[in-house]
Amino acid sequence: MTGLLVFGRTGQVAQELALLAPDAVFLGREGADLTDPQACAAAIIAARPQAVINAAAYTAVDRAETDTEAARLVNADAPAAMARACAELGIPFVHISTDYVFDGSGEEARAEDAPTGPLGAYGATKLAGEQAVAQAGGQWAVMRTSWVFSAHGANFVRTMLRLGAERDRLTVVADQIGGPTPAADIASAALTITAAMQGDPAKGGRYHFAGAPDTSWAGFAREIMAQAGLGAEIADIPSSDYPTPAARPLNSRLDCSRIAQDFGIARPDWRAGLARVLDQLKDKP
Template sequence: MNGLLVFGQSGQLARELAALAPEARLFGRTEADLTNPEGCAAAIAAARPAAVVNAAAYTAVDRAETDADAARLVNADSPAAMARACAALGIPFLHVSTDYVFDGSGEAPRAEDAPTGPLGVYGATKLAGEAAIREAGGQWAVMRTSWVFSRHGANFVKTMLRLGAERDRLTIVADQVGGPTPAADIAAAALTMIGAMRNDASKGGLYHFAGAPDVSWADFARAIFARAGLSPEVVDIPTSAYPTPARRPLNSRLDCSRIAQDFGIARPDWQAGLARVLQELETTA
């Protein structure tokens, strides 16, 4: 996309955006340090792009519990500064958020206007970023997504492939349910949204985008092993049997009907995305 500036360079989403929009400018840490909000705003002002996507975030969920200041800078303060800089230039700004803004109660999919209640610092800082972007004015969109995977970086699929090849038996959490989402599909959705926003100043707002169908981590692991030709035994365990510094939401189901209605973007089939990622990993092995 001509004139697109992407914050992020080495992350899963940024790398998929680079593949789909090779003409986009990607700003890594050397071009824009996300712990420096003023520097991020200055980078936008200097680049004068036609649109901005923030694909960078502080995603170390457990480490954020003891590193709250850094998490807030990256997940809230810098996105707010980006949004204000885009508003000043009159250009669209799209930011990626998370299902962790919810408390994970119940079993119903959460719509965009459902009550929030983050369980930890990561979710709280992402929610603060959403609020600051809204308050910045201008044309903005926030896309909440969940359980991101790709051939890049560290993610559940790659961890399962490694552990499944090493072990005969794995215990996997079975009471957390959500939609695994291929990073490539998030990138495609983001580009579709940005294109529509550039053509129509009324477009934008808060949206959910996650893979279908919803599944537990344990059943997601089984699907990974089956498609990869691995055969470890998967033993279901509750979240309580796998304590972590930050609490995880049990219900990460997202109602994605609004993005379909406003942008014509359907929930991606994560099983097709998984097949694609496994093929990519095999090709690059």
Template sequence: MILVFGRTGQVAQELARLAPGAHFAGRDEADLTHPDDCAALIGRLRPAAVINAAAYTAVDKAEGDESTARLVNRNAPEAMAVACAGLGIPFVHISTDYVFDGSGEAPRDESAQTAPLGVYGATKLEGEDTIRAAGGQWAIMRTSWVFSAHGNNFVKTMRRLGAERDRLTIVADQIGGPTPAAAIAAAALEMARQMQADPAKGGLYHFAGAPDVSWADFAREIFAQSGLSPQVEDIPTSAYPTPARRPANSRLNCAAIERDFGIARPDWRESLAAVIKELSA
């Protein structure tokens, strides 16, 4: 049995579709603001592997709520990793491109220098560090621009705004790989499966959708596939200020995860079509 932390998030809901037999722990069973509860649950259930699909992902809110973000993004994963190491079971954790400062234009690989711009990225990076320090068998998957038919995400927001307005201004100088939550879920399960079979497997990996695109061009594709036709005006990040700074360059080099696990970058345009079909049903 696989234990998944998270129940309502985008990736957790996709994991529930792909692995209905897994045990999904929500806040009622393991509140991530109480890390000891997470460790206790692992000790009690003794699963074959653990996937952490839960996080504090409210990027702007985190700027004013650093203590909670740190509990959820750093302390809870540490407790999970230590518990997994003690039992000798694989631990798969989902992280983010926000551990980087977004400078330059080259896709970053796993050895690239980290330099988070805000509290969310900093606490996620701290979580990565504690997982490494815990020892045991672990895999960290950094991803970006997650979308699905669930929860709050860019695709759902654009479909709503595109139906309401004739013209939209959208940031065009941030570039990254939109990543379907379904692909992240499938990758996490495949990594856990291979890690169970081979104790030598694991490490730090990047995983994002292809091709890389700007938010503005991502929006244009969403509108095209949705049968919407608002005018899109490209704007710079400076014209859309937010409490937390966003990386301008979120391109991730995903060669390592394909080399080690046989997991290729998904074409987000195909996954977008599936999400839109689900939302339209």
């Protein structure tokens, strides 16, 4: 019997989970093709784990606008099949979602029960996945997060470090506001929730988890330059000056009080997380 089974191996959160839970079993594409939902369910039934975390997703926001079928399979149908398999075994299922399920209007932080309204295919497929997980009949938790960064893979921090070393001035969107979130803290929170659910079958539901304080992408970029000792000037621009195939929510503020109340998990200071990531990148070739 496997203790913890994790879907995802190369993603930012999966790599952090591997550091925190080295005894867990991690399934990459070769172990479970997320475009084949029944294969994902079969992998759970075969492993008979004590809990499952889904840290895998189709995250190419712009490509999802034209590759909608693949995004739907990975973000909606696969988590649905996983959740049903977990319900069949009577084990907790923890699924990581996104702030993109909201329309980004207003300036208030969104609570878990706030009306959803995704702006594109990525958010729509992630919302469909959340709904399917909730309807599967088992013990589940969905953790919506935002602006994920780490020392691994492609993310805003690594992009800014590269561009900041090449250029004297960078234009960065300043009218999208949210909470940058270290992948390490997401992994830690997911493990805390999983353990709590194993100890109490009544625990679970939807939760928001994002770094603090809320900032803009431009504000995030300035802190990256400051901590990394790079001199690139950050110039604010509106989202309209940086058009993308998929619209981004302007307001990605998440109310994270419920996860603190139910699990004692506080919002992490993303500036401290950034310092840790920069230290890790110094050791990378």
